Amino acid sequence: MGTGTGRRGMLAVAVTVVCAVTVLAVPGTAFARSPEPTGPASPPAATSPSTPGATGAPSATPRTPAPDKDLQAVRAKLDALYHDAAVATDAYNAAEEAAEQQSAQIVALARKIVEGRDRLAELKERAGAAARSQYRTGGLPDEARLLLSDNPGQFLDGTGRVRQGHKATKDMLGELTQVQQDLEQYAKDATAQWQKLETNRKAKATAQKRVEQQIAAAKKLESELEQEEKERLARLEAEAARQAQTTWLGTGVLTGVRGKASAQGERAVKFATEQVGKPYVWGAEGPKSFDCSGLTSQAWASAGHGIPRTSQEQWRQLRHVDVKDMRPGDLIIYFKDASHVAMYVGDGAIIHAPRPGRNVTLAGAGSMPILGVVRPDA
Structure with a gap:
């Protein structure tokens, strides 16, 4: 379920989420072995004259194996724990998949924003060039210069150029406006996707903790069984x-x-x-x-x-x-x-x-x- 380098970079800078989840309390069972002493050994008990051959404390009595009915209860408990872990795993996988999709969308939006900014700068440069050109001609618009012309042919040719210029200017201004609107929308979309990403990261962390808790509880329960059990x-x-x-x-x-x-x-x-x-x-x-x-x-x-x-x-x-x-x-x-x-x-x-x-x-x-x-x- 790996993602691209860009998406990993995007995910790496996300805010760390701390999720408080109630730890499952696993009830003790009747199958736990009594713990061995961990401190210094006690001195041997005195030998009773009435018990020939006794040299110390009697050995521990082997634990009676649990009956099948109790093992059935253990099996039901294990099934419940592993089932809950499976549900949490599905939640984790869903959050993981959604986070990958959202990080990819954020990267795509980031590219669009960069491209949009470059295009916006280009359009602004063109608009500035047009303004500078008008300044160099004395600030007179093309229509005014045509009216002052005394050459009919030049007037007619100029009229076509003016119309083309008007259209080009109108198109440029329209594109400039559209690019600005697109950039605003991209920024909003990126923010929304980032918020969704954070929500799914929290859900993923919560699910991960739940999975780990349930599996740990199941392993603990299994560890308390004798090999024969x-x-x-x-x-x-x-x-x-x-x-x-x-x-x-x-x-x-x-x-x-x-x-x-x-x-x-x-x-x-x-x-x-x-x-x-x-x-x-x-x-x-x-x-x-x-x-x-x-x-x-x-x-x-x-x-x-x-x-x-x-x-x-x-x-x-x-x-x-x-x-x-x-x-x-x-x-x-x-x-x-x-x-x-x-x-x-x-x-x-x-x-x-x-x-x-x-x-x-x-x-x-x-x-x-x-x-x-x-x-x-x-």
Whole structure:
């Protein structure tokens, strides 16, 4: 999502924005390991005569693994945190895209202002030259000099020149006025775009802080799990996804779906497939990492068809199609707030960038709640 040097320079001089955002308080869980002592070691306890072989304090009792019902609660909490991070990522990406567009418009307006000022200086010089010429002829206008002429031929020739001169002067004055008005409008437009840019920079900073907070809270929660609990949690997540996919397929939703990818769709699917295994990084759009909409937007860009950057704008702007009509290359939008997007690759499967800590992967299209399907090359 890089911008040109001029736009980076324009963005670099923007006022630093400090955004106060409430830090998410993460409730403690029952899975935290008791902290090890950090101070000096306590002296060993005296050995009791009634406990032969005792040489010190008894060893810590291993913590009982959390039951699956508690891990389900952890999974729900993690899902909520990562979902909120995804929503904030979409807000960040939207603000980033808008800021890039606005900075480009500011640069374009700046060029117009420079060109307008040069043209204004040129017109003023021409007007000054005309005034100096009139001064050298005694201040008499062309019409007066014609009336004083006693040569009929010269009078007639002069009349045509006077008319041409009048038109040229009128055109020059009209252009001078228009250039001045244009410069005023360019200045107003540049000011408006700068204000929008600052607004979006603030929105971007707020969204960035929110993303970082949610991801940090999720990582903290995961870090409090024992390794065995992490493994069981992963199995629970995989089983939930499998069941959701089985239920979705069981509805017969794919019965009769035989849509064939377009030529551009095939190129988009090829690009997405080649990214499998690369890590999810929020705000990223390649080449080494992606977020969900970064993957889908870059896949279609590689196919020669630009689409909106965020999953919410992809849902809002692209043509909606029925699931029964979908074909490889179409995008499936997930959750009621359109906070996640994946590329349909056929046979009930998708390729997507799931969330922080995961890699671009192949998954079941029905493993998450589907909002709808959109077609970039409709």
